[in-house]
Amino acid sequence: MTIGTTVLGYPRIGPDRELKRALERYWAGKIDEAALLAVGRELRRRTWLDLRDAGLDSIPSNTFSHYDHVLDTAELFGVLPARPGLSPLDTYFAAARGVQDAPALEMTKWFDTNYHYLVPELGPDTEFTLAGTKPLDEYREARALGIETRPVLVGPVTFLLLSKGIGGFRPLDLLDALLPRYADLLARLHDEGVEWVQLDEPAFAADRTEAELNALIRAYHWLGKTSARPKLLVAGYFGGLGRGLGVLARSPVDALAVDLVSDESFVDAVAAEPALRDKELLAGVVDGRNVWRTDPQRALSRAATLLGVAKSVSVSTSCSLLHVPYDVSREDLHPRLASWLSFARQKVDEVVLLGRALRGESPDLTAARAAVADRASAAELADSSVRDRLAALPDVGRAPYAERAAAQAALGLPPLPTTTIGSFPQTPDVRRARAAHRAGTLDDAGYIAAMRAEVERVIRLQEELGLDVLVHGEPERNDMVQYFAEQLTGFAATAHGWVQSYGSRCVRPPILYGDVSRPAPMTVEWARYAQGLTAKPVKGMLTGPVTILAWSFVRDDQPLGETARQVALAIRDEVHDLEAAGIRVVQVDEPALRELLPLRARAHRAYFDWAVSAFRLATSGIADATQIHTHMCYSEFGEVLPAIDALDADVTSIEAARSKMEVLTDLNAGGFGRGVGPGVYDIHSPRVPSASEVGALLRTAVGAVPASRVWVNPDCGLKTRGYAEVEPALRNLVAAAREVRAELD
Numbered sequence: 001m002t003i004g005t006t007v008l009g010y011p012r013i014g015p016d017r018e019l020k021r022a023l024e025r026y027w028a029g030k031i032d033e034a035a036l037l038a039v040g041r042e043l044r045r046r047t048w049l050d051l052r053d054a055g056l057d058s059i060p061s062n063t064f065s066h067y068d069h070v071l072d073t074a075e076l077f078g079v080l081p082a083r084p085g086l087s088p089l090d091t092y093f094a095a096a097r098g099v100q101d102a103p104a105l106e107m108t109k110w111f112d113t114n115y116h117y118l119v120p121e122l123g124p125d126t127e128f129t130l131a132g133t134k135p136l137d138e139y140r141e142a143r144a145l146g147i148e149t150r151p152v153l154v155g156p157v158t159f160l161l162l163s164k165g166i167g168g169f170r171p172l173d174l175l176d177a178l179l180p181r182y183a184d185l186l187a188r189l190h191d192e193g194v195e196w197v198q199l200d201e202p203a204f205a206a207d208r209t210e211a212e213l214n215a216l217i218r219a220y221h222w223l224g225k226t227s228a229r230p231k232l233l234v235a236g237y238f239g240g241l242g243r244g245l246g247v248l249a250r251s252p253v254d255a256l257a258v259d260l261v262s263d264e265s266f267v268d269a270v271a272a273e274p275a276l277r278d279k280e281l282l283a284g285v286v287d288g289r290n291v292w293r294t295d296p297q298r299a300l301s302r303a304a305t306l307l308g309v310a311k312s313v314s315v316s317t318s319c320s321l322l323h324v325p326y327d328v329s330r331e332d333l334h335p336r337l338a339s340w341l342s343f344a345r346q347k348v349d350e351v352v353l354l355g356r357a358l359r360g361e362s363p364d365l366t367a368a369r370a371a372v373a374d375r376a377s378a379a380e381l382a383d384s385s386v387r388d389r390l391a392a393l394p395d396v397g398r399a400p401y402a403e404r405a406a407a408q409a410a411l412g413l414p415p416l417p418t419t420t421i422g423s424f425p426q427t428p429d430v431r432r433a434r435a436a437h438r439a440g441t442l443d444d445a446g447y448i449a450a451m452r453a454e455v456e457r458v459i460r461l462q463e464e465l466g467l468d469v470l471v472h473g474e475p476e477r478n479d480m481v482q483y484f485a486e487q488l489t490g491f492a493a494t495a496h497g498w499v500q501s502y503g504s505r506c507v508r509p510p511i512l513y514g515d516v517s518r519p520a521p522m523t524v525e526w527a528r529y530a531q532g533l534t535a536k537p538v539k540g541m542l543t544g545p546v547t548i549l550a551w552s553f554v555r556d557d558q559p560l561g562e563t564a565r566q567v568a569l570a571i572r573d574e575v576h577d578l579e580a581a582g583i584r585v586v587q588v589d590e591p592a593l594r595e596l597l598p599l600r601a602r603a604h605r606a607y608f609d610w611a612v613s614a615f616r617l618a619t620s621g622i623a624d625a626t627q628i629h630t631h632m633c634y635s636e637f638g639e640v641l642p643a644i645d646a647l648d649a650d651v652t653s654i655e656a657a658r659s660k661m662e663v664l665t666d667l668n669a670g671g672f673g674r675g676v677g678p679g680v681y682d683i684h685s686p687r688v689p690s691a692s693e694v695g696a697l698l699r700t701a702v703g704a705v706p707a708s709r710v711w712v713n714p715d716c717g718l719k720t721r722g723y724a725e726v727e728p729a730l731r732n733l734v735a736a737a738r739e740v741r742a743e744l745d
């Protein structure tokens with residue numbers, strides 16, 4: 001049988017974040033393993049039944065995970081660190097979250113998404129075994145419900161490319177050792193009666209070396225030729241496959257899934273590939289990354305272009321639906337906006353409908369066509385005043401850094417000034433107050449009073465600790481992007497639109513649907529209140545335009561750079577109002593600057609151009625004496641260092657503790673000449689760093705960068721930590737700064 005209509009993956013956290021709650025209760029010791037496993041089983045059951053009832057021809061399995069699918073793959077092939085005395089499940093969680101005396105695996109971004117995976121560590125002595133049965137178990141579980149499924153696995157080459165080599169080792173050198181274990185697994189699935197297996201190779205949406213392409217060739221020639229195996233579907237997504245397309249087309253696999261959404265030109269490359277003649281093709285024409293309703297005309301014409309090219313063509317999503325929320329029908333949005341949207345459940349219906357249309361049936365596409373046309377012609381999305389203001393804006397640079405630095409000396413800060421990145425712990429009390437406010441049981445005045453009390457507590461604590469530049473602690477923010485989106489026009493927020501970010505942590509990305517403007521100041525009253533409590537400078541705290549776009553679902557009817565300018569203008573207005581309110585230091589966070597970097601180098605220049613100019617637009621037109629900070633984290637910064645420099649912020653705080661300040665060498669090599677705050681405290685770990693540990697990192701920093709430009713701060717915000725860890729950690733941070741200060745001449 002051909003595969004027919006399908007989706008490459010589905011959300012797994014639960015429509016009401018059932019898995020998040022179960023995980024956190026399990027970790028807190030409130031439920032046992034059996035109760036946690038039961039929650040997962042029920043979520044899988046509901047997903048499979050929903051997908052079957054929707055009419056998909058082929059239903060994926062093994063898309064569930066208790067934490068992360070790359071971690072699952074490492075467990076499956078027996079390469080998680082052993083933890084004698086722990087159950088297999090707790091060994092798995094130990095790798096994900098760390099235990100008392102062993103840190104977690106590193107966590108990093110899954111390609112250019114806001115999903116994070118755990119990085120397996122491999123070395124020359126790594127031995128793979130087929131240690132687990134998860135894909136097999138889930139297949140059986142579905143079959144017991146009467147549902148045939150297609151197990152989904154991370155492909156062997158992508159798995160190795162995403163892993164980290166210990167001490168300079170190249171994980172790809174393990175390919176020949178890993179392939180037989182994949183073959184063992186395929187054989188077992190085959191014995192079980194599995195017809196199709198999906199192997200995901202998104203790594204080939206990025207630029208790849210000759211050696212990496214050769215690995216892809218070897219892998220699929222080898223796996224394709226194994227005798228007892230299910231049919232193989234290889235999925236490439238998050239962009240076109242580049243030369244990987246030809247490689248896979250010429251390999252003995254049975255089907256290819258291609259992303260026809262992310263890269264418009266890729267459809268031509270697929271159409272021109274003669275070697276696809278005897279392959280089945282899944283045309284990924286329903287966007288798995290965004291929430292807009294699919295234009296049936298465009299989707300069908302793309303898929304139809306390929307009809308003669310392959311043995312068969314069917315419809316799929318461009319990637320897994322992991323990155324979109326479950327169901328738009330649960331939202332209380334403006335009905336017109338709601339009619340333009342499609343979340344995971346609706347995307348499944350779109351796939352089914354388009355699949356029927358492609359087969360020559362005549363399903364009713366009028367509602368879809370009308371909604372898309374309505375959105376395209378919605379004049380009220382345009383705001384001419386925003387566009388006129390942007391067109392009239394003068395040049396967006398600031399005075400040279402030296403002049404600014406001289407003016408900013410008026411802040412009267414000591415050498416090695418200490419500060420934090422913005423958020424303080426979001427305590428259960430704070431979260432409860434916000435929930436009560438949302439539910440209407442706590443009125444505005446009561447909520448504001450509770451948050452003010454929290455701000456005052458945080459200010460007093462920082463004064464007592466002896467920090468130099470204070471923050472208000474962000475207690476009033478549900479999330480650093482959603483909070484702003486809720487106050488800007490052109491954005492809609494969802495009530496249930498949760499998307500997994502990592503493990504049990506989720507976000508509700510806002511929907512940016514129209515021209516953006518700022519009807520009123522967003523943070524000024526909180527900053528003014530905090531500054532009024534202390535003589536020390538309080539840092540205003542904003543999220544930058546690139547990060548606001550990266551962590552929202554963004555309109556796709558104009559270039560991102562244009563949308564970024566509108567958001568930047570709103571942030572600029574806020575910066576100006578903070579300055580007018582007497583705030584002398586403003587931080588504009590851009591942790592997602594690296595995340596939005598296109599996977600292919602040919603697109604980097606254009607990205608840097610719009611991203612940098614949006615940040616500069618947001619942070620210029622102010623007095624030289626007003627100090628602009630920015631902050632970045634969760635990334636490999638190498639490729640974006642020139643852009644970080646070009647942002648022209650007075651001070652850049654940057655995650656560095658885990659990598660022992662390596663980033664400073666690179667920054668120096670790049671000629672970075674302004675203030676820099678390399679994180680000296682890893683906030684992802686519950687461990688409290690000692691003063692001597694922090695001191696050692698700080699001495700490394702002042703050895704690499706002139707001390708006059710070094711700031712002392714944690715790696716990132718403290719919102720996910722508790723006060724029991726944060727207080728002693730910051731105490732040690734201040735003590736270390738004082739000690740190293742005393743050593744300066």
Ligand SMILES: Nc1nc2c(c(=O)[nH]1)N[C@@H](CNc1ccc(C(=O)N[C@@H](CCC(=O)N[C@@H](CCC(=O)N[C@@H](CCC(=O)O)C(=O)O)C(=O)O)C(=O)O)cc1)CN2
Pocket residue numbers: 114426428431432434435477478479480481482501502504505506507508551634720
């Ligand atoms: N958007 C975004 N992306 C990001 C980051 C980030 O901060 N924001 N940081 C990096 C790492 N990613 C992260 C993603 C999420 C969280 C996180 O802490 N998320 C929270 C939810 C944050 C939130 O929206 N909180 C809301 C809703 C909280 C909530 O769940 N309330 C309860 C009720 C509260 C109670 O009674 O206790 C409910 O709705 O059921 C609020 O505070 O108002 C979670 O999953 O637990 C942290 C880091 C990279 N990407």
Ligand code: MET
Pocket residue numbers: 421422423480541589591631633716717718719
């Ligand atoms: C993910 S970056 C976080 C920056 C933000 N100001 C905070 O401290 O939480």
Ligand SMILES: [Zn+2]
Pocket residue numbers: 421591631632633634715716717
């Ligand atoms: Zn951060």
